[in-house]
Each structure stands twice: as structure tokens, then as C-alpha cells.
Amino acid sequence: MDELFTDEHFADWYPVDGRQGLSPARLAMVSVLQYAENLTDRQAAEAVRCRLDWKYCLGLELDDSGFDHSVLSEFRDRMAQGDRADRLLAVMVDHLVAAGFVKRRGAVRTDSTHVLAAIRKLSRVELVTETLRAALEQVSLADEAWLAPLITADWADRYGRPAIYHRLPKGKAALEEYVLQVGADGMRLLRAIFSDQAPPRLRTLPQVDILRRVWVQQYWFDSSGRQRWREPKSTKDRLSRRNMPRRAASRPEAAGRPDPDKASVPWASIEIISPYDVEAHYSQKLTASGQKEWIGYRDHQSETCGDGPHLIVQVTTRPAPEQDIDALEQIHQNLVRQGFTDLEHFVDTGYITPESIDHAQRTHGVVLTGPVRADPRAREHPGFTKADFMPDWQARTLTCPRG
DSSP: SSSSSOOOGGGGGSSSSSSOOOOOHHHHHHHHHHHHHTHHHHHHHHHHHHHHHHHHHHOTTTTTOOOOOOHHHHHHHHHTTHHHHHHHHHHHHHHHHTTSSSSSSSEEEEEEEEEEEEOOOOOOOHHHHHHHHHHHHHHHHOOHHHGGGGGTTTTTHHHOOOOGOOOOOHHHHHHHHHHHHHHHHHHHHHHHHTTTSGGGGGOOOOHHHHHHHHHHHEEEEESSOOOOEEEEEOOOHHHHHHOOOOHHHHHHHHHHHTTTTTOOOOTTTTTTOOOOOOOOOEEEEEEEOOOEEEEEEEEEEEEEOSOOOOOEEEEEEEEETGGGGGGGHHHHHHHHTTTTOOOEOOOOGGOOOOHHHHHIIIIIIOOEEEEOOOOSSSSSSSSOGGGSSEETTTEEEOTTTOO
């Protein structure tokens, strides 16, 4: 495993001009050691300075003074962009293949787990307040002189500090009056930014676009032109969503357009939960220990499961509400791109349908193996169950209830 990473692997992470920086290959190895020992950035930087085993692993001189701990967070920010982390994992897999620890043929298993977003959970009222505050902060930094005439005296009270520190009004009527006032303030800012007199660069600010999207999701205008607060999704809506076919329920056209007569908030697959991470969404999943709810992402990890060590060779991160089976095609494409062929792929029930088994075999040469999905426990419509069909495994035939 000599020289797991080299600086050439990071050539496109940094500009070609400017002063020389620290070796990114060495920072990558420090990050691996830091994770293995569960150290903070300060502790990891101290280990580079003081520990002989770390200096030996990193190829440093004994009197090397190391670096400031803030360098590690800057390195992680660079690694989080695009598919850089996946490319580093592919480099590690190539080394593991060359060392004989991983075989590109054989058996791989995949399962999903939840990933929590690094954001605070906000109520809908806190969400719109914090979204407008974040937009005001960014517009102020971009052009404070343009923004100043728009600000009224009461805006400082509502948006001068994070929404979590506010004492929201008590009572339904007072709370509705407050959110409508926030909605009016947001519309005033949006109309000013998208007017012909505003500097064009303000329309390209990320928080301004997030403000526009959140206002579309949380407010609506009735026939008389009044701005209204959207209603939460009803229990009936949730039940109809749950009874939709899995693939249909995950499509944006089926999930993201609320009935205009109901004027309810959109489904979790597109609803923005925080202005600081618009890709994080709410999801729930039935596990062996009960119902799991979280805000963030869904991670699909594939590991070798034949002879030798079981090692993760591919990771696919998808939006949290997206079902497991909808990520299967990308998982197979990534495995094939990494050189894995003639695979037997073990998965759980969430990835298995007759269509997915056939498609994996025909398109990627992957034998998909997993448990058959059980019949629904509660059936609203009469019909046949799997027990009504009689298989003859010897003759490879299946007899329907009519014979």
C-alpha cells in the first residue's frame, strides 16, 4: 500500500498559480488516520507534530513542525465538491485490487443507511424567517447601499438574529399574522431584486434563489391576489401518496405539484427544509427496530462479500426520500465503471422487483439476488396474493389461480 495517494490525484483541485501549498496527498492520508482514530482537527494536527507513528506513516522528518489545524477543514471543503470523494475511493479500490485484497469478480452486497444533514431542524415558521434573514445577509454583503432604503425599522427585530432565538407569537391567529407579515416582507424584497432598477448580479445570489423557491412552496396567492400561507399535507394526501406505485410516487411530476385548490405544501421529495442545505429532505423508513425518520440523505454502500476481507468499494449518495430501487441503476453503472464484471449482487427487499432483476442481467451482466417482497399486510382492494400462484420449479412454470 505504498503511496496510497499522490499529488497528481489532486491536480484539478487547486489553481496552477500562486504560492506552493501543502501536499494534498499527505492531507488525504492525515484525514484517513484522523477518521480511523476519531480525532478532532486540532488533535490530528497535534498528532502530525508529535507522534512518531504518524510521522513514519506520512514520510515526515522527525523535526517536521506540521501545519495549522484549519487546513484540514479547508481540504474537506475541496473534497466535498463534485465527485472528488468518489474518485479518491476509486483510487483506494485500485490499490486494494493490486494488493490482492479485492477481486473485481465475485459477490458484492449493497444496503442503504440514513445520513443526517448538518442542519438544525426548523418549523415552517422558523424556515421562512431564517430564509429571508439569510437572503438579507447575502444581499447586504453584495450591495449594502442598494438594500438600505428597503429596510424598515421593524425588520431588525424580525431578521436581526437567527430565527431559533425568536419568541414566536402565541395562538393560531397571531402566528398566522406573523407568517403573512414575513411573506409580505419576502415578496417586497423579491420584487425589488427582480425589478429593472436592481443590479442584475443580485438575482444570481444563491440565497435569493432559495428565497424565491421557499416562497413558492410555503405561500400562494388566491383569486383576489392576497398572499396566503399554505396548509400542511393532510392525512388523506399522505395515504394517497403511500398507495401510489413506488416508482410513480418518486417521480417529480407525481410528487411535487400540490393541488391548487388545497394549496398545500409540496411533498418531501422537493420541499426545502433549510436555506443552508436545499438538497437535504425529510424521509422515513421502516426498519427492524421500527419507523426511522430523519432529514438528510440516503447512502447506498456496496462491499465485497466473498473470500477475504469485506471492503466497501462503492458509495452512492441520493436524496433521502428516493427509494432504494431508484438508485440501483446508478449503483450498477458505477460498479461497471470501476471494472467490476460478472457480479452476483446481493441486496435487500427494497431493491428487488422482477423488472430490476431482468434489467440488471441484460444490461450489466449482474445477477441480482435478494428476498421476494412480501404481500402487503393491509389490502384496500381485493385481488390475488403470491400464495395463489403455484410454481413448479422442475418444469420452470407458474400456474395462475384460473389454472
